[in-house]
Amino acid sequence: METFLFFVFAVFAVAGSLGMLISRSPVASALWMVQTMLAIACLYLTLNATFIGVVQVLVYAGAIMVLFLFVIMLLNLEETPRLSAFTWQRAVAFVGGVAVLALLLTAVAEQTDLFPNPTEVPVAVVDPAGEAIVVGPEGEAAVVDEGEVAVVPVDPTSVERIGVALLTRHAFTLEIVGALLLAATIGAVLLAKKRFA
Amino acid sequence: MDLTWYLSLSAVLFTIGVLGVLLRRNVIVVFLSIELMLNAVNLTLVAFSQAFGDVDGQILVFFVMSVAAAEAAVGLAIVIAMFRNKLTINVDELRLFRG
Numbered sequence: 001m002e003t004f005l006f007f008v009f010a011v012f013a014v015a016g017s018l019g020m021l022i023s024r025s026p027v028a029s030a031l032w033m034v035q036t037m038l039a040i041a042c043l044y045l046t047l048n049a050t051f052i053g054v055v056q057v058l059v060y061a062g063a064i065m066v067l068f069l070f071v072i073m074l075l076n077l078e079e080t081p082r083l084s085a086f087t088w089q090r091a092v093a094f095v096g097g098v099a100v101l102a103l104l105l106t107a108v109a110e111q112t113d114l115f116p117n118p119t120e121v122p123v124a125v126v127d128p129a130g131e132a133i134v135v136g137p138e139g140e141a142a143v144v145d146e147g148e149v150a151v152v153p154v155d156p157t158s159v160e161r162i163g164v165a166l167l168t169r170h171a172f173t174l175e176i177v178g179a180l181l182l183a184a185t186i187g188a189v190l191l192a193k194k195r196f197a
Numbered sequence: 198m199d200l201t202w203y204l205s206l207s208a209v210l211f212t213i214g215v216l217g218v219l220l221r222r223n224v225i226v227v228f229l230s231i232e233l234m235l236n237a238v239n240l241t242l243v244a245f246s247q248a249f250g251d252v253d254g255q256i257l258v259f260f261v262m263s264v265a266a267a268e269a270a271v272g273l274a275i276v277i278a279m280f281r282n283k284l285t286i287n288v289d290e291l292r293l294f295r296g
Contacts, residue, residue: 010206017213017233026225033229036210040236047203047247052255056239059262064232064269071273072225075280093219100215104208108201161252162259170256177263184267191274194281 005046012039026072030065037061051159203244210237222287224276228269235265 016036023029037060044053166174210233217230239258246254 006202010202013206014209014213017210020226020229020233021213021217021221023226026223029223029226029229033233036233037236040210040240043203043206043240044243047243049243049247049255049258052239052243052258055259055262059266060232060236064266067269067273068225068229071277074277075225077223077225090220094216097212097216097219101208101212104211105205108204108208111201162255165252165256166259169253170260173260177260181263181267184271188270188274191271192277 002046006043009039009042009046012036013043026077027069030068030072033068034061034065037065051162200244200248204241207237207241207244210234210240222289224279224288227288228272228276232265232269235261 013036016032016034016039019032020029020036023032037056041053041056041061044050044056214230214232214234214237217233218227221227221230239261242254242258242261246252246258
């Protein structure tokens with residue numbers, strides 16, 4: 001079943017990206033891209049990355065692609081002519097692309113140790129009141145003075161774990177990305193204004 | 198599911214993105230191909246995160262998505278500004294550095 005789902009979503013993703021590549025109208029390219037984004041979101045779900053799958057739909061398919069469609073609509077573009085002319089630049093570019101694919105597939109095929117020793121499954125400590133306390137990502141347990149503790153395995157890709165890692169080990173990066181988004185917002189508004197004040 | 202399959206699919210998507218950047222003359226399609234390349238890398242990161250049981254791969258995907266959103270916004274603002282001045286989105290004609 002998982003294999004079947006993977007192949008269905010993989011075919012949708014590759015078909016969507018090829019449709020984006022060869023479409024003549026930019027609106028059609030953007031809509032093919034939305035199909036690719038949704039297929040990749042489903043692939044994330046088959047990888048048990050539920051948070052990333054939902055964020056992919058919200059951010060990529062729901063915000064970035066909508067932004068692209070707004071800009072295409074704003075620019076009021078016409079359909080481009082069919083690219084049937086053979087130029088040497090296009091031939092070299094195609095050969096270069098195929099070379100990139102061969103390089104990447106060789107790197108994937110020559111991996112002999114794709115599954116190293118699995119890390120310890122992180123556990124949650126359950127205090128006597130029955131509430132679970134998620135522990136650190138390396139599996140170290142919180143010290144509980146009184147009562148008995150029981151350890152239960154935690155879903156390794158749950159939102160809790162992502163949240164804990166984001167706010168403890170990657171807190172600085174999170175703040176930097178926030179500042180980056182602010183700078184990008186100001187920059188985008190300034191660049192698209194009609195006249196510089 | 199086998200990790201190799203996900204990595205191969207990611208390689209194919211990345212290559213299609215590279216071909217889009219190199220072959221297409223429409224600047225919007227070039228930006229879409231860049232987003233496709235970023236998505237292929239995200240797929241690799243999530244596949245490895247699932248194989249290793251490590252959540253740091255998904256954290257990096259989260260940051261890559263944020264940076265890609267910021268880059269798409271600023272890039273499209275630049276496209277709008279260029280279109281307003283030169284009325285074209287053909288990358289062959291958007292040449293400000295002469296010579």
